[in-house]
Amino acid sequence: MAGTGNEQARKTAEGLAYHTGFGNEHSSEAVPGALPVGRNSPQRAPLGLYAEQLSGSAFTEPRDHNHRSWLYRIRPSAAHPPFVRAAQGALRSAPFTDCTPDPNRLRWNPLPEPAGPVDFLDGLWTLGGNGDATQRTGMAVHLYHANTSMERRVFGNADGELLIVPERGGLLLRTELGLLHAEPGEVALIPRGVRFRVELLDAAPDDGRGPASRGYVCENYGRPFQLPDLGPIGANGLANARDFRAPVAAYEDVEGPVEVVNKFCGALWTATYDHSPLDVVAWHGNHVPYVYDLRRFNVIGSISYDHPDPSIFTVLTSPSDTAGLAGVDFVAFAPRWLVGEDTFRPPYFHRNVMTEYMGLIEGAYDAKAEGFVPGGGSLHNMMSAHGPDRETFDRASAAELRPQKIDDGLAFMFETRWPLTLTEQARDAGHLQHGYDDVWQGLQRHFRP
Numbered sequence: 001m002a003g004t005g006n007e008q009a010r011k012t013a014e015g016l017a018y019h020t021g022f023g024n025e026h027s028s029e030a031v032p033g034a035l036p037v038g039r040n041s042p043q044r045a046p047l048g049l050y051a052e053q054l055s056g057s058a059f060t061e062p063r064d065h066n067h068r069s070w071l072y073r074i075r076p077s078a079a080h081p082p083f084v085r086a087a088q089g090a091l092r093s094a095p096f097t098d099c100t101p102d103p104n105r106l107r108w109n110p111l112p113e114p115a116g117p118v119d120f121l122d123g124l125w126t127l128g129g130n131g132d133a134t135q136r137t138g139m140a141v142h143l144y145h146a147n148t149s150m151e152r153r154v155f156g157n158a159d160g161e162l163l164i165v166p167e168r169g170g171l172l173l174r175t176e177l178g179l180l181h182a183e184p185g186e187v188a189l190i191p192r193g194v195r196f197r198v199e200l201l202d203a204a205p206d207d208g209r210g211p212a213s214r215g216y217v218c219e220n221y222g223r224p225f226q227l228p229d230l231g232p233i234g235a236n237g238l239a240n241a242r243d244f245r246a247p248v249a250a251y252e253d254v255e256g257p258v259e260v261v262n263k264f265c266g267a268l269w270t271a272t273y274d275h276s277p278l279d280v281v282a283w284h285g286n287h288v289p290y291v292y293d294l295r296r297f298n299v300i301g302s303i304s305y306d307h308p309d310p311s312i313f314t315v316l317t318s319p320s321d322t323a324g325l326a327g328v329d330f331v332a333f334a335p336r337w338l339v340g341e342d343t344f345r346p347p348y349f350h351r352n353v354m355t356e357y358m359g360l361i362e363g364a365y366d367a368k369a370e371g372f373v374p375g376g377g378s379l380h381n382m383m384s385a386h387g388p389d390r391e392t393f394d395r396a397s398a399a400e401l402r403p404q405k406i407d408d409g410l411a412f413m414f415e416t417r418w419p420l421t422l423t424e425q426a427r428d429a430g431h432l433q434h435g436y437d438d439v440w441q442g443l444q445r446h447f448r449p
């Protein structure tokens with residue numbers, strides 16, 4: 001699996017340069033003089049490039065969420081043949097109408113290994129979601145497994161942005177705006193419409209544990225992810241803006257057939273270009289891909305008593321049209337100290353109007369003694385009762401409450417205001433665990449009136 005292409009990709013990833021900051025206006029040129037000065041659209045763009053604007057928000061949206069980038073490229077994106085429908089694989093989009101929304105607690109093992117060579121795009125497998133891609137509301141949960149790099153193939157998603165959460169294997173993301181490297185523990189975001197190719201890095205040795213690359217994707221049809229407000233926390237903390245990295249311009253000047261796959265209103269469309277569309281020599285703007293290392297997250301929690309609500313662990317939020325109700329939040333359970341006095345320290349029992357999909361990047365999660373495994377996932381839909389499993393409840397109720405470091409895992413949650421409806425393939429999956437309810441069986445009656 002790790003061929004010469006992969007070695008080349010690894011070398012490239014090692015030398016990557018980045019811009020830093022979240023939501024910034026960046027500018028970058030891979031060739032000196034490629035970026036026009038003082039205007040976006042000169043009569044003739046420098047170096048014979050074409051100027052093109054890519055808008056991620058309506059022209060008229062308020063400045064604080066207006067997203068666009070100006071791209072200076074070898075050929076304009078408009079120079080392409082017609083798109084024709086392509087095979088859909090296991091990729092599905094909202095609205096999800098094949099299954100009845102299910103109030104049961106559900107949990108899956110990791111995706112089985114791909115049967116043959118599979119790249120990131122072909123390896124996308126949709127679990128479910130909510131909203132409607134054509135209405136730009138809601139989200140979808142996808143998993144991916146891949147054992148080969150995308151070759152002469154580029155993907156772009158008109159339906160929303162993609163938050164990629166690698167669980168196994170590093171990825172080199174060659175985007176229109178430049179290169180990003182994301183390894184397990186980091187997350188990468190590809191904005192709506194930005195074209196990219198995924199090459200596999202750091203291929204795991206063939207240890208029988210599964211494919212070289214595996215992970216999760218949150219597709220966000222709604223407002224782009226932003227940093228949460230910090231309120232009384234103050235001006236710093238949680239995910240700090242300076243730790244987000246955007247690429248610098250890097251282009252490929254490739255003539256010859258390149259397949260461009262376009263997801264549009266849920267369907268995949270394909271066209272064979274006579275050149276690579278990753279041909280942006282310079283750009284400026286704020287509609288940019290980025291990568292963030294979850295190990296940089298400044299975890300804030302209780303230093304007195306009680307278990308805070310997990311909103312305190314929000315890395316990124318996509319607001320909906322109702323204040324405080326996120327279309328989707330991306331929440332990380334990063335290593336942290338627990339010091340609460342007279343406190344049940346793991347996540348509490350609860351029923352939540354929000355819907356919680358959880359995944360595990362490594363190690364274990366403090367509410368589940370077993371069964372919640374890296375690469376697997378759980379779904380606790382709107383109002384479904386969940387919390388610590390029996391073993392965790394018994395252990396934590398009796399634990400001596402010394403300061404304790406939780407540093408044996410990295411879990412995350414996609415939390416959404418709308419219930420999540422499964423795809424048929426997720427409902428019927430061989431890797432769906434049966435008997436998940438049993439983890440809450442045997443919780444003893446302790447009532448002593």
Ligand SMILES: O=C(O)Cc1cc(O)ccc1O
Pocket residue numbers: 307308309310346347348350352356367380386387413
């Ligand atoms: O494990 C969960 O269910 C996620 C979760 C974590 C937590 O710390 C508090 C509430 C919650 O829903």
Ligand SMILES: [Fe+2]
Pocket residue numbers: 350352356380386
């Ligand atoms: Fe929960």
